[in-house]
Amino acid sequence: MMYGAIEAGGTKFVCAVSDENFEIKERVSLPTTTPEETLAKVFEFFDQFELTSIGIGSFGPIDVNKKSNTYGYVTTTPKVAWTNYNFLGAVKERYPIPVGWTTDVNAAALGELKKGAAQGLESCIYLTVGTGVGGGAVINGKLLEGYGHPEMGHLLVRLHPDETYKGFCPYHGNCLEGIAAGPAIEGRYGKKGHELADQAHVWEMEAYYLAQALVNYTLILSPERIVLGGGVMKQEQLYPLIRKEFEKLMAGYVAVPSLEEYIVAPGLGDNAGITGCLLLAEAELKK
């Protein structure tokens, strides 16, 4: 077996190939430009191997609804060159082998569940907090997809009493992403997060929003674990602050695991997504 993986991000594509033990044989990182240009480089890389299946974890929104005419498309992304682009179709045309298709964050959730911080469990959420906020999940051992895919980053949250920033989400203004992603920190304080590492109030406000989201995810999905990754979460002081605020907001209503085990950092670091894509390639082959 030789699995191919495409972790398709808005700024870069990571491609990798592995054997059936998910040991990565080769990988490459490419800038995301136009679909044609980017995929030409992806194909150049994959053409060197005899792939048996491929897994794609893509930035979105994407169409994951198999009943839809545009299944496999990138849909309403603000990256105009990719809007309504048949991404899955282009890959399947080049490689007539099984190709798995989901969001980048669903792939990361799968990676963490099978090989990372949520091993041995049947459900987890993976939330990335960086230039945006995105979430994916595995529930009952399966990727969470329904009519579409989760867009957990756009949750409507209660504003902090001291909030002065209006939020940057073009759709919802001050939804979770609009008020808690990296650009919101910069928009509120005029400095990037890593320049504010020692400012306690910055991270208390950030934890206020993220904990609120985690409480709502818990009430709705009841996962066994929540993995928090992405650039903003490199500020490790956030983890205990989020756990503390979560406990306060939940007020003991719902039984959850001990919070040190429940709200955790990724076990695979920045490799959660690409690992998940390899696992997706395996799953697609076994279908």
Added chain:
Amino acid sequence: MMYGAIEAGGTKFVCAVSDENFEIKERVSLPTTTPEETLAKVFEFFDQFELTSIGIGSFGPIDVNKKSNTYGYVTTTPKVAWTNYNFLGAVKERYPIPVGWTTDVNAAALGELKKGAAQGLESCIYLTVGTGVGGGAVINGKLLEGYGHPEMGHLLVRLHPDETYKGFCPYHGNCLEGIAAGPAIEGRYGKKGHELADQAHVWEMEAYYLAQALVNYTLILSPERIVLGGGVMKQEQLYPLIRKEFEKLMAGYVAVPSLEEYIVAPGLGDNAGITGCLLLAEAELKK
């Protein structure tokens, strides 16, 4: 085959038996008193039949985690006689046959998916808005359970700018249940909902909260349909108001079905729960 069903509510128990086509042969409604007294009457009813399996949909919170020592228990309910009561164990002791176990609202979601307003789909949410707010879901054709079960009614929501009521939830004050269940309407206006049927502002505020919850459920779970039942939803003017507010809040960000098909009344009326329990009995037998 002869299936038994227990829809266990906080004020009454409904028990039914059916054949393998889910045609109800006999049913009974009993007041919920102490576990011993209530179950004695349940057993008296079921003892008349040769059951092949049973499905229980229970009020909660309950323990649905098979890895837990208290799996099958009613846990932290405010109904003290039932706190930490081994409900599933008591039924299994009496009837050594397969017994399915989930929440009342998960059972209702299953009923609506297989026999009601969400037939032919693989996912739906069932939300009941009555003396409390509770939600269950089927995702990828399976009941939504993880570390625990959903408690969607306790979602943290943004307060309406005109809100004056502080909320009645003993855990969270003004969470969704605390601010939008029947007692909140009565607490805010001093009258019951059905006495306020012609007061437009009452239902606009109610729709404001319910739509907000539905947006967040959609962003997190991406179901194919949302079924809204319960006493408060007997005010049918709520459905169009909720759809309108949902559209405004979502701002076109996520693709959803046409809202008339997406946000709907139960197809089974008040029989969603008991039907779901019968379906659960079948599923347990086939395991």
